[in-house]
Amino acid sequence: MNSGRFDMGSIDVAWCPGCGNFAILNTLKAALEEIGITPTKLVMVSGIGQAAKIPHYMKCNVFNGLHGRALPAATAIKAVNPGLTVIAESGDGDMYGEGGNHFLHAIRRNPDITNIVHNNMVYGLTKGQASPTSRRGFVTPVQVRGVSEEPFNPLAVAIAQKATFVARGFAGDQERLKELLVRAVSHRGYALVDILQPCVSFNKLNTFAWFREHTVSLPSSHDPTDPVEAFRRAMEDDPLPLGVFYEETGRPIFEETLGLYERSDLPLFRRERNMAELQRLVDGKTGR
Amino acid sequence: MNSGRFDMGSIDVAWCPGCGNFAILNTLKAALEEIGITPTKLVMVSGIGQAAKIPHYMKCNVFNGLHGRALPAATAIKAVNPGLTVIAESGDGDMYGEGGNHFLHAIRRNPDITNIVHNNMVYGLTKGQASPTSRRGFVTPVQVRGVSEEPFNPLAVAIAQKATFVARGFAGDQERLKELLVRAVSHRGYALVDILQPCVSFNKLNTFAWFREHTVSLPSSHDPTDPVEAFRRAMEDDPLPLGVFYEETGRPIFEETLGLYERSDLPLFRRERNMAELQRLVDGKTGR
Amino acid sequence: MSQGGIVRFEDELTLTLCGEAGHGIQSVELLATALLKDSGRYVFSTKEFMSRIRGGSNSTTIRVASRPVDASLYRIDILIPFDRAALDHVRRRLSPETVIFADEDTLTGKEIPGNPVTIPMPFRKTAEELGNVLYTNMVASGFIAGLFSIDEKTLAARVRGMFTGERSSLADVNVEAARKGSESARRLVGAGGIAVEIPGDPAVHDYISINGAEAVGLGALAGGCDFVSSYPMSPSTAVLVFMAEKADQFGVIVEQAEDEISAANMVIGAWYAGARAMVTTSGGGFALMEETVGLAGMLESPLVVHLAQRPGPATGLPTRTEQGDLNLALYSGHGEFPRILLAPGTPLDAIELTQKAFSLADLYQIPVFVLTDQYFIDSSWTIPAPRFGENAPRLRIVETKGDYRRYRLTDEGISPRGVPGWGEGLVVVDSDEHDEEGHITENHGVRVDMVDKRLAKYAAVRQDAQAPELYGPEDYDTLIISWGSTGPIVREALRRIRRPGTSLLHFRQVYPLHPKTPEYLGKARRRVMVEGNATAQFERLLRAETGYGARDRILKYDGLQFTVDELVQKFEELDESEVGK
Amino acid sequence: MSQGGIVRFEDELTLTLCGEAGHGIQSVELLATALLKDSGRYVFSTKEFMSRIRGGSNSTTIRVASRPVDASLYRIDILIPFDRAALDHVRRRLSPETVIFADEDTLTGKEIPGNPVTIPMPFRKTAEELGNVLYTNMVASGFIAGLFSIDEKTLAARVRGMFTGERSSLADVNVEAARKGSESARRLVGAGGIAVEIPGDPAVHDYISINGAEAVGLGALAGGCDFVSSYPMSPSTAVLVFMAEKADQFGVIVEQAEDEISAANMVIGAWYAGARAMVTTSGGGFALMEETVGLAGMLESPLVVHLAQRPGPATGLPTRTEQGDLNLALYSGHGEFPRILLAPGTPLDAIELTQKAFSLADLYQIPVFVLTDQYFIDSSWTIPAPRFGENAPRLRIVETKGDYRRYRLTDEGISPRGVPGWGEGLVVVDSDEHDEEGHITENHGVRVDMVDKRLAKYAAVRQDAQAPELYGPEDYDTLIISWGSTGPIVREALRRIRRPGTSLLHFRQVYPLHPKTPEYLGKARRRVMVEGNATAQFERLLRAETGYGARDRILKYDGLQFTVDELVQKFEELDESEVGK
Ligand SMILES: Cc1ncc(C[n+]2csc(CCOP(=O)(O)OP(=O)(O)O)c2C)c(N)n1
Ligand SMILES: Cc1ncc(C[n+]2csc(CCOP(=O)(O)OP(=O)(O)O)c2C)c(N)n1
Ligand code: SF4
Ligand code: SF4
Ligand SMILES: [Mg+2]
Numbered sequence A, B: 001m002n003s004g005r006f007d008m009g010s011i012d013v014a015w016c017p018g019c020g021n022f023a024i025l026n027t028l029k030a031a032l033e034e035i036g037i038t039p040t041k042l043v044m045v046s047g048i049g050q051a052a053k054i055p056h057y058m059k060c061n062v063f064n065g066l067h068g069r070a071l072p073a074a075t076a077i078k079a080v081n082p083g084l085t086v087i088a089e090s091g092d093g094d095m096y097g098e099g100g101n102h103f104l105h106a107i108r109r110n111p112d113i114t115n116i117v118h119n120n121m122v123y124g125l126t127k128g129q130a131s132p133t134s135r136r137g138f139v140t141p142v143q144v145r146g147v148s149e150e151p152f153n154p155l156a157v158a159i160a161q162k163a164t165f166v167a168r169g170f171a172g173d174q175e176r177l178k179e180l181l182v183r184a185v186s187h188r189g190y191a192l193v194d195i196l197q198p199c200v201s202f203n204k205l206n207t208f209a210w211f212r213e214h215t216v217s218l219p220s221s222h223d224p225t226d227p228v229e230a231f232r233r234a235m236e237d238d239p240l241p242l243g244v245f246y247e248e249t250g251r252p253i254f255e256e257t258l259g260l261y262e263r264s265d266l267p268l269f270r271r272e273r274n275m276a277e278l279q280r281l282v283d284g285k286t287g288r
Numbered sequence C, D: 001m002s003q004g005g006i007v008r009f010e011d012e013l014t015l016t017l018c019g020e021a022g023h024g025i026q027s028v029e030l031l032a033t034a035l036l037k038d039s040g041r042y043v044f045s046t047k048e049f050m051s052r053i054r055g056g057s058n059s060t061t062i063r064v065a066s067r068p069v070d071a072s073l074y075r076i077d078i079l080i081p082f083d084r085a086a087l088d089h090v091r092r093r094l095s096p097e098t099v100i101f102a103d104e105d106t107l108t109g110k111e112i113p114g115n116p117v118t119i120p121m122p123f124r125k126t127a128e129e130l131g132n133v134l135y136t137n138m139v140a141s142g143f144i145a146g147l148f149s150i151d152e153k154t155l156a157a158r159v160r161g162m163f164t165g166e167r168s169s170l171a172d173v174n175v176e177a178a179r180k181g182s183e184s185a186r187r188l189v190g191a192g193g194i195a196v197e198i199p200g201d202p203a204v205h206d207y208i209s210i211n212g213a214e215a216v217g218l219g220a221l222a223g224g225c226d227f228v229s230s231y232p233m234s235p236s237t238a239v240l241v242f243m244a245e246k247a248d249q250f251g252v253i254v255e256q257a258e259d260e261i262s263a264a265n266m267v268i269g270a271w272y273a274g275a276r277a278m279v280t281t282s283g284g285g286f287a288l289m290e291e292t293v294g295l296a297g298m299l300e301s302p303l304v305v306h307l308a309q310r311p312g313p314a315t316g317l318p319t320r321t322e323q324g325d326l327n328l329a330l331y332s333g334h335g336e337f338p339r340i341l342l343a344p345g346t347p348l349d350a351i352e353l354t355q356k357a358f359s360l361a362d363l364y365q366i367p368v369f370v371l372t373d374q375y376f377i378d379s380s381w382t383i384p385a386p387r388f389g390e391n392a393p394r395l396r397i398v399e400t401k402g403d404y405r406r407y408r409l410t411d412e413g414i415s416p417r418g419v420p421g422w423g424e425g426l427v428v429v430d431s432d433e434h435d436e437e438g439h440i441t442e443n444h445g446v447r448v449d450m451v452d453k454r455l456a457k458y459a460a461v462r463q464d465a466q467a468p469e470l471y472g473p474e475d476y477d478t479l480i481i482s483w484g485s486t487g488p489i490v491r492e493a494l495r496r497i498r499r500p501g502t503s504l505l506h507f508r509q510v511y512p513l514h515p516k517t518p519e520y521l522g523k524a525r526r527r528v529m530v531e532g533n534a535t536a537q538f539e540r541l542l543r544a545e546t547g548y549g550a551r552d553r554i555l556k557y558d559g560l561q562f563t564v565d566e567l568v569q570k571f572e573e574l575d576e577s578e579v580g581k
């Protein structure tokens, strides 16, 4: 997979050998290539963390912002230039911890962006503290008594917020992951793909083997248009179902609701302020 | 209702005549009195907004903190002194907008606090902008084209996060509201009571009459121990069901998981640092 | 001004209305200022109000004059209180020169401090007779029109204009209420009880009424602003509302974010993709944006922040005024990078500086702040209609080539900015330290180059700074120093004291300081700071930057703005206490 | 130090290890420093590493001496690189005096800059022979032990101590690896190729090895800290981890919050209810807490912030060092209220000042900052075991009476603090401006009283300030000025240059300044700032507060800390270039 249009050639990748992130990177590049996206029209938006370094390893436009803040930036970028393909991609700590509030509210806006989360159930870059998705009992240097909180359930919350596309993938199953990513990026509206990703350095609990044992495909009978069914599946936590939990088409997207692109589809940087109109506005306020 | 133990006597209340907040204030005072809470043992924690002024109108300990930040403060107060009854109470903008991330994660900790939200579907104190729960089409000076986002569904999100007590009340039905509040405050663990509250000054859409028409009691057949059923009900949005959607008992509470109260139930302010132990710690690091 | 029974106003008068929130004082202000402007008078009005929707006591002060006015007085010439609590609320401003018009029952009972002239006037009573106490404000508006001999046709037309669409059925009764008010005033004037002889100026027909929020908003539109994301917070929300109102007409994306952090990050994302974006916020809300200010610093992203100050710490006094966020803005964000702080004192300043904020942010790729405050945002002026010129501002971006490097090192520190999707290049920006391409790096040499590159911009930014404005003689020995919204007030106070050798140095740009600043400061034998805060924040900045502090400080931090007469008194006290030292 | 074939170290030597992240350099450091301390040597070690978990090139420098050392050198005496990239990574620090021990293949191929002595040593090869390349670091540790003639029993015991519980099966092979390393070193020493004659000092047996994070943590424990809430962020996380480790033993609540805002608000809530609470954070994370710092200001809540600085802006260089957050902390939060900034330079400082931070915060009911940085947190010293005394710190709270008023006005501005549930009173705190009871108010007079009350605390806070420490003669003409973590480095550099008339003024408290500061500064004819940032932030503060700036600035902002020899050179350059001016 080292010849695609998104490849950077031989660069120094800061991930650990054997990390699940490599599979996600390769699968994403393949999926984007399959859809036919052009690198200059792609913007990868990320926060901070190991997962969040992914944009640097792809040939594309990059907005590597603050920890937890990828979604507001991505939403705005898409609104300002709807011709771009915008992917907001980061880790579980970034998106569901620091960025939790943006996760909640970005979904409500339904911008036409894809939200990919590398869910390794741990804070990788900061060396192994619990993340919101860490399972009960996970012991770390900070959670010395083991995690006691209920793990954050991104799929259930997204469904509760009526996200228009909600899926879970696994880095260890690249074939199906690619399928999910193709569908997610092609989806018109906000699409969440939570990807189970083994962290070989800091998560000795949720390993490749563990994930293989504790995941299962959603049955083909699953109806992704039924939110209650989707929720029921999302609440199952052992095994964790994989696939598209929920999908809704036809909901207006954020960019549309702005009213700005009704008369013209020019991105903002191609537009000009109507100064005559502005002059009329103030002149209208005089006594003349 | 002006003689109870939580009454402040004749004070200047900054709410508008006719506001739903008055009913909530009176009902809460009555509920607390019924449970037998003592004012000196009660801490009311709030953020900023019209609803958030409620602690000032009650005779009790008050922590009126920052906009959106009641839950972290409340969680900590309870952890530091579990003998106190702690209620975090604020508006919908405060709890679900600015404070959304804390809402998500406070639930996961399951502290033994009550979270009461005055849901008037609008930002009252800042004069009528949309709140996260504003319904589609709601026109305001900022949402000039009407709200286009999917409204935030606090109950569904709380159920998705396995909050241990999730209920919805209505300020216009004080009798049942009192019942809910008594149950919520008595519940051991995190309890959410979202209260539909008409704002007579800025929400001309969701008035007392509107709420009366668009709410219905949960059927007595509703099983509050079934999360999927609870979710199904929480997704119903016209009419909006009232009552206890979900309740789970027996889950460990945050204060318990800290390990601090296993040997002693003294609050922190009654404890002392063991200096001899500290000296032993460093002495153990010498070569002696 | 009261001479033997008859109260006469020749050049100007100051009229204050007060009453509960939600009782329509604001409508009286709007209607009265419009009518007064129609009649050729110059009007300045300002208000102070509580953080509540109903009840309490608020007041609006309208200063009417035959020549331009841009500041207000503490003194009240005419007071119209709508209830007794309101009257007590402004009691300190009353004197035997004050005339109070009010319903009988408001004037009776408790004694009124200051020994003012009281004239019963049936505002509420008339309203009740017309069927609703809510018409009181309309009766009062008519009364004011009558005092200024504004003809009833004009009055009726303006009132009718307020009741259109759904509310048109209410027009007739409101016109009648206004007419009744006007009638009472005319009767009083006719009887010689009061004479208002403030002549109108035909030039005012080409003037507009404008408040601070509108001025900032117009400046933003003129600057090309096409993206605003914010979270509501008094007093900054007024600018958000203005932009929302104009969004469709001018093609602006206006989004209310879930919190301030989101708002600020949206704005950075928007600039990245080619918008000209702004946040409007206040103290505590801005505090939440600090990490994002640092992001702008590292990304070299343009950023415009309208920061409307209010008293802190924390929630403080949400609807009051202060110049307390200078330090906050100046040192916001972690790490070291350039920034610009502008502080308008007049609506024309606000239009010009906000417009300029966009071009400076765009040119230098740095954060630019427009510092206003509640006083400024909520006050209203009569000013000549601004002229915007025909040329729309141009965004300084380049079409990228295949080898585009976002952070190409240049002598002045500015790298041509591309946007994603325009050209063959890739636009890579990173909040980590990065190389010229924008990719993450830990190379120590590159780090130093990049810090130097970012800070190098200061050279040009300083040269480009707004010069401080000197009022008064060049050969001053005493220099009064002010910044931002207090400017016009200090200016008028200075004119009034006419003390030789005293000048005012007023700053519309507070950071970086114009290179001539030390010269100005050094020439003075004595420097006097006037600031709306408790610790003289701008003085501290001057001291750190120029070595010159001030011997005297006139500071105000009670939540209200200075007034002209109050400052005159302070200046005079100052002189006495320090003579010969 | 190399004399005719034999390399001899008499008083001290500086040994650097370098290699990829995840290859165990840190274990070597831990083991080697423990062994060296066991043998009576004084050890100072420091590291620099990349923001990645595996790969890249990191290095650790261990300075071993026969007398106390507390700063590091740029110069490397002995280098042990684990791969060629690592060797290149430190190439600028090599000279003909450097001896490199490395596997043959690391030394061959490309030429090695600096012309060092190279001695092949089969670290990796030995490890591979033992079955796993991962034992390389153990072979190297043994080698170091051998160089210092540490006996094999002690070595074996220490190694065994590292492999207990689940890992005990690995003990034997690791002991063997260490033994083999030791053997090679002894062979070399025996052959007279190298002589390490750094005598041990028996006093060191009563010393402890401690790093900056532990020192801050111990200080917190000694200060009574019983609540920590934070969000992980390098380099501050180390303190969070330390506190988590000790939580059960000392009864501390340690909670990882969902974000920094939550962490900070938990801490304020905790103080309110009677805890002694702290956040530990770094630049960007702290930027998110600024609104909450303002909350502490308004609530008059105690607050302790450990702020471990790293280079910004934004994400910057996450694992590097800088003194760049002084302004950020100094002006954090909106509104005007007192605060204290402490900046330890040694572990004893950190213990003492962090302990003190709790009592100051508690006494004055204000935010107190402990400013460290990545260098300080990650460096390790040999110091005498601190003595804590027997008296546990007492929380300054009162049992409330029925008429308790949280914000009772007092002369010094301090009101007795109650906690909810203790006594008959109610404890009411409010982020809005409030009256003495704590209830929201908009009264302008009360506002002014409350601002004055809060600021009045500065009088006592200033009197209570830590005096700056003067090193060198009292009658200096040149004054070098430093603060925080650079102190020991500057001190040693100054000792080395022995320039008459030159002293060092080092600040452990950077705000407010001790009242004697202007006197110290004023006495100098020439002032030289040494700061780890690009804009001389502390100099700016000195100028604003005292009027005295510095003529010369030695600034470093490449992400690394100053070293002694680097500073010596800078001081000497300075002297030459400025002589006679
Ligand atoms: C405001 C802020 N807080 C904290 C950090 C430190 N930090 C960097 S990455 C990270 C968490 C990484 O976890 P995750 O998002 O799950 O990504 P992963 O490394 O596991 O891929 C944290 C806490 C930061 N950079 N910024
Ligand atoms: C950090 C911050 N941002 C914004 C505000 C301004 N503000 C005060 S209350 C409020 C919203 C109030 O809405 P809600 O929480 O629904 O309460 P309500 O007034 O409707 O009861 C806002 C935005 C603030 N005080 N602090
Ligand atoms: S720390 Fe974990 S997530 Fe990060 S690169 Fe290594 S294995 Fe992957
Ligand atoms: S503004 Fe609305 S919520 Fe606030 S007091 Fe008035 S009616 Fe109630
Ligand atoms: Mg992770």
Ligand SMILES: [Mg+2]
Pocket: B049, B091, B092, B093, B118, B119, B120, B121, B122, B123, B124, B131
């Ligand atoms: Mg509300």
